Amino acid sequence: MREVAIIGIGQTPVGEHWDKGLRELALEALEAALRDAGVERVDALLVGNMLSGQIEAQEHLGALVADFAGMHGVEAVKVEAACASGAAALRLGYAMVAGGLADRVAVVGVEKMTDASGEQITAALATAADAEYEAVQGLTFTALNALLMRRYMHEHGYRREDFAPFSINAHRNAVHNPYAMLRFPITAEAFASARMIADPITLLDASPVCDGAAAVILCPAEEARAFQERPVRIRASAVATDTVALHDRRDPLWLEAVALSAHRAFQQAGVGPEDIDFFELHDAFTIMAALSLEACGFAPRGRGVALALEGAIFREGQLPIATMGGLKARGHPVGATGLYQIVEAVLQLRGQAGPNQIPHARLGMTQNIGGTGATVITHILEAMD
């Protein structure tokens, strides 16, 4: 297998793009990535998306984006793994380059959520859960996460306010990210008094509904320097799954697929949690951030929130997370999120993260989660010397 490098990145601002469709968003990110890499043609295009069939009455995004991008004839398909669709597309793009099936691959994540009503989008997002055993009971995605958060608080003795650092950190970092949706800081007081959505989850625990697209260009690592001064190597790419329904898990507070996916990634890269300089995790809800930190091995069981309270997750801390705003404040256009994480990690590893730069960042980890931990995709990226 060949080593794979990221030689181009692109993203649209995350927000409510009333004036743009799926194809326009995808193209904006894709063109930026191609320009960044100095590449005009690719051998294959993989599109990560979850909701276009339900919300935009448009499937077949592989061909649609290829067509709109003028990539006549190119191999193109869509990949879906609920909110982990973006990283799932990257994983298969990585496989094609690593395996020698393609030399230049474009991977785009795109989602347009704001054309739907609140009720429609809530129902559409619930298709990430088990339709026949969870959604049919009226369980929304936020409600599932609320169950997890309530249980976690009960089990480990935390108060709702203890989750504030996750949200404060994300909002603080989003201020300096021109592509982030919610570019304002929040206070602990604001967090404590935020509007309740699904007890104990408030508006400030949850990531926003939004539109956006992000893209990367891949090539074999040995060719990377010809295109990009500061290429980034993909040191690991690992997917793991767990039961879709929460109630089927022996221990709902232990995200087995997070543990497995991270373990596989650490093994592939030959590194451990202590080697990671920053972690773009899947903070769709604050509880997911806490559980991920634990199952990845960054914090002992029940200490994910403690790690945040100790300040380790902030830019100056031991393990900065959500360094460009995370899902919480950059925004969470579901099928695109996995690629936003990658684009942001590349910015850090290139030293282009502006005021959010993590000093001496060499090794970054990203983790994209589908459902309540049913699909988990971990990548470890490294700055190439």
Next chain:
Amino acid sequence: MREVAIIGIGQTPVGEHWDKGLRELALEALEAALRDAGVERVDALLVGNMLSGQIEAQEHLGALVADFAGMHGVEAVKVEAACASGAAALRLGYAMVAGGLADRVAVVGVEKMTDASGEQITAALATAADAEYEAVQGLTFTALNALLMRRYMHEHGYRREDFAPFSINAHRNAVHNPYAMLRFPITAEAFASARMIADPITLLDASPVCDGAAAVILCPAEEARAFQERPVRIRASAVATDTVALHDRRDPLWLEAVALSAHRAFQQAGVGPEDIDFFELHDAFTIMAALSLEACGFAPRGRGVALALEGAIFREGQLPIATMGGLKARGHPVGATGLYQIVEAVLQLRGQAGPNQIPHARLGMTQNIGGTGATVITHILEAMD
């Protein structure tokens, strides 16, 4: 790159499965394929599906099928390319084995269409077309194919009845396929007087709405004999795309992506149209069969229907097609179709096609089409000596 072999196949009968959900159908095919290969665990699972989000309120099929199959922790994602979703999943499974990322891969195509009303399914299938420029005009998928058929008749001087051999051949072959949906022969008279759907397409030009699942197990060709007495080698796997909207094509009667995908497949395999013993083509509508034969190089331009009228497409002919009933009579559960084609080709190459056996079949070709030719995926399979 490693050579890849198919060591196990499985399928459910195609039909109206009121008593089974998506996961039950997928599992039935998957378990049959695993049993056939004598394999218990795989490294990765790829699921081809188009409509589950829209019709079953269930996305996230990779994790769902892995979960239901008891494949705890396994890498799993869904792949979508409209009606070519099944072959798209195979293509990526092939890439993972060929590239050395996995040694055992399961690929399942599954679709459940009959839980929806006729109007719902028509709208859902139209998401394979361009939502903003085609579907929004009220163009259904059948209507798009009717435009093609009308133009073809005008251009090349055929009558509606001239398309009958495609349908007659498919129905004749389905009679002996225990997994086919429409297991009855039809006559030229029945074809001529069939109920009009979208002029000039009648009920007997079109494939039925139905449910089903099909699966294959892949491994490196050099290991295949350890699992399967009669393994089948994947000699070529090629994807090409074209504009999604029909009106964007210079010549709507020339399926550019069919030509490109077939050309790439022939090149990979180092063979030409004359070497192919049988062809499982995408006869969702009779016009698609005719246009595919032409763009693949099996018939000159405008002579696809003539080829059928001459009898070449029948079991005894020069280029048998739809040997187990095709989309027309085996049925077209859209996201599963690409894998039904593969399973049937493997049966032919193993000499297990019963009364439908093509004598001395050594090299078979399959072609799965998404939209009106926007995504085309061609595989060439060979019996291993």
